Amino acid sequence: MKPRHILLAGAMAVAANMAFADCTNTVPVKTISNAFPAYEIMTGVMAGCGNVESELDKDHRLKIVDAFSANPSLYSMTSLTNSTSVPMIDADLLRPLDDLIAAHGASLNPHQFIEIDGKTMAIAAFANTQHLMYREDILSDLGIAVPTTWDEYIAAAEKIQAAGVVDYPIGHYMKDGWNLAFVFVNHYLGEGGEFFNADWTPSIDNEKGMAVLERMAKLGTLMDPEYLVSDTTFVTKQMQQGKIAMANLWASRAGAVNDPAESTVSGKVVMAAGLRGAERIASTIWWDGWAIAKNISDEEAAAAMKLIVASMAEDVIQANNDDAIWLAKGFVPGDAAKGAFDTAAGDAVPYPMNKYIGSMHSALGSGLAAFMTGDKDAAATLADIEAAYVSDAKEKGLLK
Amino acid sequence: MKKKTFAIFVGPSVFMMVLFIAAPLLSVLWQSFHVTQPVYEQVEVEICTPGLLGSVCTTEMKTRPLLNDNGKILTETTFVGLQSYRNVIEPDKLRTAIARGSWRDLMNIRFWSALRFTLVFTILTLPLVLGTGLLIALAVNNTLQRIKGPVIFVSLLPFIITPVIGALSIRWLFLGDGILTAGLEWWLDRDIAMFAQAWTIELMMYIYRVWHVAPFAFVVFYAGLQTVNNDALEAAIIDGATRWQRLRYVIIPHLMPLVIFLTLIHLMDAYRVFEEIVGFSASAHVISLQWLTYEFLLQDGTGARAISRASASAILTMIGIAILLGVPLRRVWREQRGS
Incomplete structure (x- = not known):
């Protein structure tokens, strides 16, 4: 899918209508993220701070590993979830955020942080289930x-x-x-x-x-x-x-x-x-949030961090309360959030955060339809999916 | 032409073909015999993830790839022989299915069910495309000169549409209570779900492909019809040949090289059937060989792909096309030698 600059324009129009805390940004920052309302809101706020170029793309997960492997990285930050974070962390493409949080992130909720061995690798914005x-x-x-x-x-x-x-x-x-x-x-x-x-x-x-x-x-x-x-x-x-x-x-x-x-x-x-x-x-339970590239200058990373914090400011969340199950401060669960x-x-x-479930999920994805259409019985379906998982995981080096 | 001049003219395209066709093909062949994997280590990691009510922390054994000095994931490549091909073809299951004589078991192996559909699709649509194309060409050839232009334009439209877009629009006509399904339901006074079983989806795919490709056959045949020798036709009329006999004994033999040409093109195209599977979301019921390759190539949730099996499946598809093309090509060769 093409970069969705039209959405961005729309999001900027939204942001222009809302006066948020001062977040003037002077360092050029590029973001890539999934494309749905919560990200339109956040990138809209970032755009209002100036010098931000955002790409909203439903298939962003297919791009980010290669884009962040470049030096300098093609984007300053990306949206991540439980499962898309796995290859990024594996390839060591994300910047530990603890210093930046200490400097700029006082307004964040501690339970927004995705921590691996004590290092914060991403900041969740909202949850989904x-x-x-x-x-x-x-x-x-x-x-x-x-x-x-x-x-x-x-x-x-x-x-x-x-x-x-x-x-x-x-x-x-x-x-x-x-x-x-x-x-x-x-x-x-x-x-x-x-x-x-x-x-x-x-x-x-x-x-x-x-x-x-x-x-x-x-x-x-x-x-x-x-x-x-x-x-x-x-x-x-x-x-x-x-x-x-x-x-x-x-x-x-x-x-x-x-x-x-x-x-x-x-x-x-x-x-x-x-x-x-x-x-x-x-x-x-799924989390959805932001992470900053390792291969960018410290200056750009600090700017990205400030933008992330600004995009989750209390007044932003309050103005868009019902558009997501926000994890940031200011969220008041309404009727829409009751189920979640x-x-x-x-x-x-x-949802598990490991490589094996990726392989299992795709084995299930190609193996279950035959059962649902009645072509295969339950026992054969499960046995075949296990076999498909084993051969997939072996090829990917996950099983000996 | 001098050898040197010839080389200068042909050189660039040979270079391009080597660069963009031969080299990738060799690389796919090489990859189908090798497996490249990251080198993993097991480490205990404490992970905290956000929950709605607070952080959820767990300590688990994680499989993590080792990084090399440049900070890239360390990989190792091993020669695995035909293992990837075995993983695609699943010979053990094939043997069991044959031993049991069970068609159902055979069709439950993804490769063989994909091969079944791909072959039926290719062979069934071929005569339909040739026949429909010839019919349109004859019809257009016999319409009034004045309206020929518009008729040709309208007949060509299906071919101009991008295949995936065409398939998607037909899907929307039939999906759920789409206009055509609703119309059929009203006409037949019964509930119809076109996407709930394999045969209706397959039928839609056959019809779609014929609708989409027949205009190409039409254009080629129409051009051919313009070169039919009028003297021969008039002689046939004087001999008292009926319209059918003229078609059978004068026109079709004249168009035969075009039939072979269209057959070759169609076999190559149809064997790579993919757009229909995507457009009609058919993958739950029927898959094709190209879809199988695509499925291996698709990143799983955590970004890994099965490159080796995808390569093996691609090579098998190519072998399939080569075998199919062998039949008409041999005929052409024999005729060339005969004349």
Whole structure:
């Protein structure tokens, strides 16, 4: 995707309308980040400080390792998440931020820091997770209690299906590839499963894995039969158009489903905690934030740090309270954030931050569809995915 | 032409072909026999990540790559022989599937199911593309001179559209309650989900490819039709040949070299089918050999790729194309020698 300078222009217009604390910047700084509202807001604030060039790109993760390997780095800073931080830290491309935080970061929350062996490598801006969104009107009409576990959710969906009030009772991001694998990852963690043995050999071919597959097949019968092409945006639209009654969806979409400008059911969707598996909530916590390049001058790094701090200033967060689950000071969780907070307050775990899960996630991504379409049975599916993981991890040097 | 002049004319393009075709190809071949891996060490690391309610700290064993003196990740390359090819073809599973005589087992091996689709796609669309192209060419050739220009322009439109964009627009017509699906549902009075099973997606892909490529065949055939010898046609008419006989015995033999040309081009293009898989999000149901290569090349969540298997899969695709092209090429060669 091309650099999205148009977005940047829009973000600058937004920033121009908001008067924030003085953050005048004189050193040229370049940022690259993912492209969604929270990053548009932050880069918009940075642009208002002057001398900042921002690139918002959904596929930024494919660029950053090579871009930051250059000396000097092609960008001063990048957005990162649990999983995109792994290759950056492995290749030692990020600058430890402790000195800069001590000098400029007094206004940050300590729990925004991603620390590795005591060194702060990144600063999170907001968190994301997946939780239940449901049509309050439909559930109360049918006298269904708000589900808290996946079993209750399926039972509720069956009742809604029998009542025939919506096209399909539920929607789920089960698009073949990353999304479908992510559903498995969450459910398997929810069952209390461990993906690996102590020696990093795979361990998903067991009762818990079978239980997850059985549940995924069951969920498939309650959805639009085209669910293998349905991603998060597709499910959000289904919800907005009143075609489904419930979904377990990314918290970052909570604003959109109740947005009167986009949604025909705005105000009717209520957020609740992520649904429980046998062991814990079957959702994972993600952080999203900024990190500064190692291969740039100290002067540029200090300027980048000041911009990061400015982009998360209390007045910025207050002005954009409902656009993300902010981790910085000034955030007041509203109705839209309720589901995410209840999920985190429960026992949901962070998405794992290691190289093996990357390999496992892609093995799941290419191996699960055959089960969902009925081409393969559950036992063969799990065995094949384990084999695919082993051959992938061996090729990548992760397993002997 | 003098040898020297010839060399000067041909030199630049030979140089370009070596640089941009032969060299990358050799590098892919080399990579398919080797594996390059980072050298890892196991270290215990304390990691703190942000949670909504406070930091979450854990101590875990981490696999971390070693860095060399320049601060780059230290890698080592080893010769693995045919291992990457084995990982792609999965001969053990193939043997079990054959021993059991189970088509389903065979189709559950990604490479073989990709090969199945790629071959069927290539061979099924070939006659359809040739036939449709010839039909349009004959039709246009027989329309009034006045409207020929506009008709040719309209017939060429599908070919002008970028393949992925074309596939995506057709997908949007059918996805969910897209206009055409809704229309079909209204007409047949039943619920239709075009993207819920393999055969409907495959059907859409065949139709799409024929729609997209037939205009190319049309242009080539149309040009060919302009060179048909009128004397021969008139002689055929005097001999009492019907329209069909004229087509069968005069026009088609005249167009035969073009048929071979189009066949070669189409075999090469269709065997590399990829846009349709992306455009129709077909990967859950059907995949092609190119998609398989792409899947290996795709970075996983933590930025690693399976370069060796991707290379092996690419080489296998190339071998496949070479075998397919062998049939028509041999025919051309024989004819050349015969004449």
